[in-house]
Amino acid sequence: MKKLIRSLPLLVLALGVTLPAVAGVHWGYEGDELPENWAKLSPEYQMCGLGRNQSPVNITTPIQAQTAPLEVHYGTTSGNIVNNGHTVQINEGKPDDYIVVDNQQYHLVQFHFHAPSENQINGKSYPMEGHFVHSNANGDLVVMAIMFEEGPENTAADQLLARLNAKENSPEAFDNIDIKSLLPANMQYYRFSGSLTTPPCSEGVTWIVLKQPMTLSKTEIDKFTQAFKHHNNRPIQPLNGRLIIEN
Template sequence: MKKHLLCATLSLASVGLCTHVMARNDHTSSWSYSADTGPQHWGELKSDYTLCSTGLTQSPIDIGDAVKADLSPLTFSYRASSATVLNNGHTIQVSPVDAGGITLATGDYSLVQLHFHTPSEEKIQGRTYPLNVHFVHRNAAGELAVVALLFEEGAYNPALEPILAIMPKEAGGMTKLSVQNIADLLPATRHYFSYMGSLTTPPCSEGVRWHVLTQPVQLSKDQLQAFQALYPMNARPVQPLNGRTVQVGG
């Protein structure tokens, strides 16, 4: 709405510029991580995005005191698959063709895509990590379950390199990842924090089952900088818990 008003008030001489700006925004969509289209304004940008400001179970969160619980193990059945790697204007998104999924107490969920945020969206006891990956899964009913994995700076990560090596530099760019097992990215320990939340990008839909792995993995400084060269900051700030409990176990 705001954008249309702005365009309407521009002089005829500026119409070309206006069209160009709108086309670019349409390509990368209407929201961003800063200024007028940043996280504080997502809820006002489109009626579909209202939950971003009114939702009471939003993500990400700062995981403080989690309650120990008898959570069912997080069972991964990832298998080797080819994938597309898309620079979607907000992050690098990897979409496997057929990479298996996870099994929760609520059933089976297929891996739909994984993508990255820097710094990490999740905080643990107030601590932010330099990078995280979100593995997004969906079940037959269309319900979402996300697994979040945190990265700390340290050793070179060979499992991450095939993605970093071919990620498109320009928004809208897409490349093909040859067969790789996404499971190679996972840590040995699969303990996790569990809570109910939302998508961390518009439309901020709720009812998302979150599983944040307690064990981070490492990546080198060069690898981190390679991602940050494309996206220096693409993390939504942490959201209020509003009485939600975080459980830990698995």
């Protein structure tokens, strides 16, 4: 319990909750607040400049490993969708959705989107990337990333966007949306140790990047990017000797 309590500030920041007392100095993706300056904005954000295991990364030359298949237990869920000024975020309303990593359950707390993608695969960037943020009982984080490219529309994304309020920090509730339909059929993945991709850039986050991309229609991609009003992707960070494994 003590470890969970100590982890709460990190978890709150990871979830993008807009609480001035917790969020600290304002940061962004433009002007003086762009990612290259995050470490200068506040002592709380020093890891953005000093960290050695930062995200996102360019995934190249992964090492083949005998890893367990990724177990994903998602279903029909409820919650709310909000433009929080940094991203479009979907906050999970039920505790039922989880993944299993290293024989531990990590429950889905929220997911959000970046355009263009933050991570790259062999130097390739995608129009959008979804980050599904999970936490276990100790407050440890696993982010499952899914790449999106232009193609057929996605029913779940369309249902979510229909509930999105263009006004910032104005959450709108939704119900009975099958979020598993946002995931590909092939759940093979890359895995590496990284960080939050937003301040305070805390490290110790397990990253799982799915190999198979999903599709969104041009209209859906445009609706997301219009909500962002600007790119919201952090530049690629150096690996600094880290290994990336794949299954």
